Amino acid sequence: MSYQITFYGHGTFGLKIDEFQMLIDPFFSGNPSTQIKPEDLKPDFLLITHGHGDHVGDAVEIAKRTGAKVIANAEIARxxxxxxxxxxxxxxxxxxxxPFGYVKLTQAVHGSALPDGSYGGMPAGFLITTPDKKKVYFAGDTGLFAGMSLIGEEGVHLAILPIGDNYTMGP
Structure with missing residues (x-):
């Protein structure tokens, strides 16, 4: 299997597993941390951790343009x-x-209001298990919580954690 992880700035990541391209929290327009434009990317799947505008970002536009399926909690999906x-x-x-592996939603401790102010459900992280059993954990925006130890017991090979302080975990 082949893998590629790309950091696009802020909380936005690309994950490629073989021929499948995913974007996690696709925030490009108005993101001062990236020069990438949403139209530059053609993902197969979009994974959204929570409803804040800097994580929902360009998801609807990208999904409609590319046909990428959005994976999210029920409220954001609706x-x-x-x-x-x-x-x-x-x-x-x-x-x-x-097709790229098994996706489990994990707990996250954060807010999740959508850009229009509506309820975005519970924030989440993603534990992705690839077909060859590698596990990648995207925590999303979260504070530290005791349940992270349970996620660690899953045998995580790579963890992407927020460490910005103030809005997420800090030192």
Whole structure:
């Protein structure tokens, strides 16, 4: 299997597993941390950790343009579906098999209001298990919580954690 992880700035990452391209929290327009434009990318899947504008970002536009499926909690998935995106809703603790691997939503401790002020459900992280059993954990925006030790017991090979302080975990 081949893997590639790309940091696009802020909380936005690309993950490529073989031929499948994912974007996590695709915030490009108005993001001072990146020069990439949403139209430069053609993902197969979008994974959204929570509803804040700097994580939902350009997801609807990208999904409608590329046909990428949005994976998110049920509230965000419904909001994006209403905007014309194809979605697959999940809930924390639940998982689903996709062509690139198994995705389980994990707890995150953060807010999740959507850009229009509506309720964005519970914030989440993603634990992705690849077909060859490698595990990648994207925590999303979160504070430290005791349940992270349980995620660690899953045998995580790579963890992407927020360490910005103030809005997320700090030193």
């Amino acid at each position: 909001w994006m579906s209403d905007a014309g995106a194809e979605t697959f809703p999940q809930h924390i603790g639940g998982g689903h098999d996709y």
